[in-house]
Amino acid sequence: MRIGVIGAGWIGREHIRRLTDVIVGARVTAVTDIDAERAAEAARYPGAAVHADGASLVASEDVDAVLVTSWGPTHAEHVLNAVAAGKPVFCEKPLATTPEDCLKIVEAERAHGGRLVQVGFMRRFDQGYRQMKEVIDAGRIGTPLMVHCAHRNASSVEAYTSDMAALDTAVHEIDVLRWLLDDEIVSAQVIVPRSTTRKHAHLTDPQFMLFETARGVRIDLEVFVNCRYGYDIQCETVGEDGLVRLPDPAAVGVRTAGAHSTAILPDWTGRFADAFDTEFREWVADLAAGRAPTGPSAWDGYAATVISGAAVESRASGRVVTTDIPKRPDFYAADGRP
Amino acid sequence: MRIGVIGAGWIGREHIRRLTDVIVGARVTAVTDIDAERAAEAARYPGAAVHADGASLVASEDVDAVLVTSWGPTHAEHVLNAVAAGKPVFCEKPLATTPEDCLKIVEAERAHGGRLVQVGFMRRFDQGYRQMKEVIDAGRIGTPLMVHCAHRNASSVEAYTSDMAALDTAVHEIDVLRWLLDDEIVSAQVIVPRSTTRKHAHLTDPQFMLFETARGVRIDLEVFVNCRYGYDIQCETVGEDGLVRLPDPAAVGVRTAGAHSTAILPDWTGRFADAFDTEFREWVADLAAGRAPTGPSAWDGYAATVISGAAVESRASGRVVTTDIPKRPDFYAADGRP
Amino acid sequence: MRIGVIGAGWIGREHIRRLTDVIVGARVTAVTDIDAERAAEAARYPGAAVHADGASLVASEDVDAVLVTSWGPTHAEHVLNAVAAGKPVFCEKPLATTPEDCLKIVEAERAHGGRLVQVGFMRRFDQGYRQMKEVIDAGRIGTPLMVHCAHRNASSVEAYTSDMAALDTAVHEIDVLRWLLDDEIVSAQVIVPRSTTRKHAHLTDPQFMLFETARGVRIDLEVFVNCRYGYDIQCETVGEDGLVRLPDPAAVGVRTAGAHSTAILPDWTGRFADAFDTEFREWVADLAAGRAPTGPSAWDGYAATVISGAAVESRASGRVVTTDIPKRPDFYAADGRP
């Protein structure tokens, strides 16, 4: 499978490495970036062609499928180009920065008549979440009623804004919980706890988010991107008959100097490295088999944009914000979501 | 120390047993109950005198200190009697069922000129919470910002009402968190998740409660009294530099048939048995030393009644309810709270 | 119950405090020590009489039961005095320093016609070991086949000798495993691993001990008394159908600076404080009820002395040493061991 990559920033280069070194059956044959030099550098390792822009890359005969890892506001254009060309496209989150653009993609894909788009929500491919879904789907904890989550990063860069807590950080939980519960999120509310002083002055951190699903499940999510101690993802689903909790990553236990300790990962790269590998391995396997993609769909990307936007709005207004996401079209109902 | 016990129901008899068999330096010398037969039966084991009513018991020359374990609405009267008699009094929660009655006790105690009242919030005497407080007070996690809690019982009796989720259940967290954070709770909000079907029809269960403190700490508390799997108390305080989490009770690990498992306690009696012992041991030690009690004060009892009442009101109204608790009087400021 | 205490060293004073402050129904009425001044000081707090020697204390009309906490080589004499006087006697381990002296006590007790002696092996009263025994006795792990143990202290004093690793340290596992498995230990072998350099030069540390029981269960025990990191007791019993493992003591979990950590106890006092309390509470309850003691018997004390002696001999000779303990007499068979 010959992949063209649009956007050669950090995540683009990371995925080029992954597709080249880790994923059997894939090859990066084309690269483009707004910075031509960066594109050339990124193309060197896989020996890919450099394209002047996304449109030319999408159109290339050497490109079977497109990977969009450019700046968020450009995603919609590239994805729409790919769909117009009838080529499978994997788009890093967000699918688009506005619900309207997301819906344009949905419409284009439906007009095409079959799924082409997959959105890069990698948590659905994480072993822990998959085990959790198995436990829930097997009925071991009964009907889910509540989910308690925490999403903590050791620190955030100055460019990280308060809106990004919802748009870039919480959006991972938003997607994975919709999938985990097979339910839609109908409202969002953001509460602002006492702020840490260990942060850039402009930032509101932590934020405590509440979501409600169509079936009445209540989700609470602590987003804390300057927690200092490490990268830490917690998720506990409470059902009628019991609960299931995400494990911490396995790490050796050490006993020294009066304490038993286990290391906590410094950042997300180690935490979800296997999930990223699985995400691309399954995507390439779907493509190679001529199947429509079975990962997060354009509809999921649309919903995530609406819901994370509602959280941003709630923080601004101090009120509960409803999402008014319509019923999922049948077109997406039968997708083979793992 | 000769103790008179008012109220010989389950908890009264349990405390009689504790004071007789476990606590050195205490002796139950008098018992009364609205049911004279029950009083007589409870008095037999410690060889105590049976009194016709609380007033006569409080007045007895054979009673150095009073333990109130009667029906909640009668607490205020008995406590006020004891204070009027200048006798130390330990009152099971609630101190009184209305803020007004709590304040009467506060006023009476202040008029007396020294603390006489201790309220039976036993969690402050639990090893886990005490370790947590040490960690926080030592500055190991920095300034607290959020607390995540769960209070789960396996099942509730039919007489347990939706209001009791705040008044009888959450009230334990309300007290212990005020103490843990050395902070006041200024508002309460109750959110109602999807209900379990494993409960009596009249009950709203689970309830998800949110509290804010004067310093802006946000507390979330899942109260779920029909969780089926066991009695489970969780508490995690997140600070600027790290977090501290209550341990599960120690239990042997068993590996059989494809699983590693540890037992969860069926109810609260085992979970807080040591805390109850410590609570009474320290109370009796204070009395024996001629010290004012150092456990939860009448002011703490007042605050707990106001805050749990605010939670009840919030569930009814669907709104955030502020507590308007005044600043703690200096009279209580110097208490030797452990 | 009026207790006379022979030996006012550290452990003697600790037990005097326990019997005075913690155990309902017991009172220390007499104290003696080879150092009269030390005896006087220890007697002050409980307001006990000071005796010139053990014989006079045992004979005193104010002494219902005797507690022997003197220097090991004197135990046998005091215990025999108490048995001769027909008084219950609780003897800290060892019961006696030679098998011959232990058997003299066994014979004296049998001549008396009923159990009087309890030996101070407190682990049988620890919640963790009791849970483990319940799991085994309930058949949940099937027939036991192996036990893996570790007994670690942070550091040892200079007076601690290589023999004491068996006689004073491993002896606790020797007793508790005989009870746990309801089986006798028939041989001992000591293997000497590479030594730590963090110890007094004369000491062999760690030592790795192997025991075999009459039913063929194999026990391995790491004794490491200068492990530096804390006091740590591990025990895992492996059976035909599964295993059961002692828990670590409950302690809050803390996440800071890249690690999740829980504190390890610095020494044994905290680890077995509850077990000591329970041990004396049950002993006093047995006495008060006029029952024979149900804790570790003189026979258990005899076996422990033989087995720990075999371990000492094995370290010297480098060979497996058999214990040749005869079948337990029926006299001890029906004891109410908890």
Place this chain on the structure above:
Amino acid sequence: MRIGVIGAGWIGREHIRRLTDVIVGARVTAVTDIDAERAAEAARYPGAAVHADGASLVASEDVDAVLVTSWGPTHAEHVLNAVAAGKPVFCEKPLATTPEDCLKIVEAERAHGGRLVQVGFMRRFDQGYRQMKEVIDAGRIGTPLMVHCAHRNASSVEAYTSDMAALDTAVHEIDVLRWLLDDEIVSAQVIVPRSTTRKHAHLTDPQFMLFETARGVRIDLEVFVNCRYGYDIQCETVGEDGLVRLPDPAAVGVRTAGAHSTAILPDWTGRFADAFDTEFREWVADLAAGRAPTGPSAWDGYAATVISGAAVESRASGRVVTTDIPKRPDFYAADGRP
């Protein structure tokens, strides 16, 4: 890298799948097996040529490197063929079934003048063991003194013999501990605990093995291949200043019906799947880079055969058996073992 596979049994087919689907840069181009039909079937998926025998496969111009997964007694012949042909060869354990044959390979490789052979001990590629090695090498636990291990399988097939407990099962610990400690094993001893009844009658199970290293580290290893509850690998290294313990595989925690439980893997395939992937990924990367292999060497294979043989002999004789492995030749000293 074009790989020829000798031996198309279960493990051979599993590695063919891995090299085809998971490992970038490798391709299975040739297959042979004593059963020609089985070879043909295994060759179909990767589209490989079928060879009549190992010699022809090794000689093939389409084979850059050889993978030996045939029956153990045939390993030496195939490896020697590959070395004679100057081709890199990856040999599943054992390298050879006798020390003499192992040494022939060592001599052939030394005559060749550079490493060609890697032996399939995959545990060195497991994240847990690698973390443990990092902790030890960083000096965090001080000089290692003891290692406690358990190797448990849920059940064994009838063909599994008592000798295989050492030769096929313990051999994994033998290799990984030599690497972990960077030390040689100088003696082996096998002790036979009470046997489980849940096994085929001919089998001695469990077996308790003791090893000593040149530096005096003592290793104990429980091998129990019918433990029933699951596949369970435990390893704890105790040093002068602390200890480090292998984690259990991460798995969701579930609370239902009075217990907190986590699943235990049913067999080794899931436990070491990642280690197998890493093993082959690194092997192929070494080959592709024109480097000598950096995984377990022919010398390691020789040592493992000697040591596991000593364990077999000890079980038969009941005595400690020394291994008399000579000092590792400089030829192997500089290998880039991870």
